[in-house]
Amino acid sequence: MNKTKWNTLRQTSILCLLSFCFTAHASINSNEVKEVLLQKYLVNYSDKNQIKNLKQETLLHGGKSVEALIEVMKNGKYPDKNRWVATFLLGQIMGEKSAPFLAKFLKHPSWVMRMASLKTMLALHQTDYGPQYAMLLADNSFIVRSQALENIRSLKISNTAPQVWAMLYDKKNYYQPTLNGKALKTKRTNIIKSVITTVGDLKFEKAKMPLIKMIQKDKYNDIFVEMDQSLTKITGQKSPSKDNRAKRLFWQRMSLNSTIE
Numbered sequence: 001m002n003k004t005k006w007n008t009l010r011q012t013s014i015l016c017l018l019s020f021c022f023t024a025h026a027s028i029n030s031n032e033v034k035e036v037l038l039q040k041y042l043v044n045y046s047d048k049n050q051i052k053n054l055k056q057e058t059l060l061h062g063g064k065s066v067e068a069l070i071e072v073m074k075n076g077k078y079p080d081k082n083r084w085v086a087t088f089l090l091g092q093i094m095g096e097k098s099a100p101f102l103a104k105f106l107k108h109p110s111w112v113m114r115m116a117s118l119k120t121m122l123a124l125h126q127t128d129y130g131p132q133y134a135m136l137l138a139d140n141s142f143i144v145r146s147q148a149l150e151n152i153r154s155l156k157i158s159n160t161a162p163q164v165w166a167m168l169y170d171k172k173n174y175y176q177p178t179l180n181g182k183a184l185k186t187k188r189t190n191i192i193k194s195v196i197t198t199v200g201d202l203k204f205e206k207a208k209m210p211l212i213k214m215i216q217k218d219k220y221n222d223i224f225v226e227m228d229q230s231l232t233k234i235t236g237q238k239s240p241s242k243d244n245r246a247k248r249l250f251w252q253r254m255s256l257n258s259t260i261e
Contacts, residue, residue, distance in 0.1 A: 033064040034065075034068045034071075037061070037069075040054055041054070041068065041082045044081075045081075051085065054082075054085065055089060058086075059093070066094065069089055069090045069093070083116070087113065087120050088116065088119070088120050090102070091121075095124065099121060102126075103117070103121070103126075105117040106129075106136060111141040111143070114141070115141070115143060115144050115147055118148060122151045122155065127157060134160040134164075137163050137166075137167055140172070145167075146191055149191065149194050150194075152164060152198060153198040153201050156201065158203070161198075161199060161202040161204035161206075161207075164195055165195070165199055165204060167191070167192075167195045168192065173188070173191050173192055175189060188222065192223060193226050196211075196223055196230050197226050197230060199230055199234075200231070200232070200234055207230070208234050209255065211227050211234075212251045212252070212254065212255045213255075214227060215227045215248060231251060235254065237254060239251060
């Protein structure tokens with residue numbers, strides 16, 4: 001074998017060996033990354049800088065962090081705030097590909113995981129999960145209901161408007177104050193204002209007449225501004241920039257015109 005062939009064979013062998021070593025090293029690194037991260041996600045951090053460092057380290061490993069993040073999300077032995085962080089980072093690393101997996105957590109028993117999934121899917125602009133968001137409009141957790149509503153409003157998922165409107169009739173969105181043990185008049189929570197705003201943003205036509213009737217009544221004064229704004233968005237007509245009385249008259253006339261037509 002001449003010198004040229006020998007050198008070529010030698011170089012090829014070295015390249016193959018280096019390739020094998022690199023593959024093996026990458027595999028070991030991936031497993032090591034998972035084990036190291038899982039240990040760190042077990043810690044119940046109290047310092048914001050520690051959480052920041054955890055995020056940075058996770059992102060530094062990129063795709064090699066995915067297995068660890070999934071394990072943290074699925075396993076209740078990890079602190080809630082770390083599972084929250086893991087959910088956001090999974091979305092950040094995997095992007096839209098993480099959406100089907102994240103959607104499974106919209107039914108998770110923990111409100112923290114439902115909430116984290118909703119916020120992450122909103123950040124990823126996931127508009128294909130309207131039915132799942134709508135389901136959470138009746139969630140037992142107030143903040144989960146609020147976030148589901150925000151997802152629908154921000155992503156403009158108009159086919160969920162009927163479920164949004166139905167929130168006005170859900171007792172969970174009201175509270176019963178008491179005085180000296182005596183129940184007082186039921187009050188609307190702030191989520192009701194968001195509901196009114198959202199049906200306007202979604203241009204829910206079927207809400208027009210009920211809103212016109214509601215805006216005429218003093219008992220809805222606390223949501224007057226939201227009703228006026230939503231009627232403007234639904235009808236394309238703007239009420240006069242005067243007092244509430246003038247605005248009520250404007251919408252009443254519109255109601256009469258709609259009935260005549």
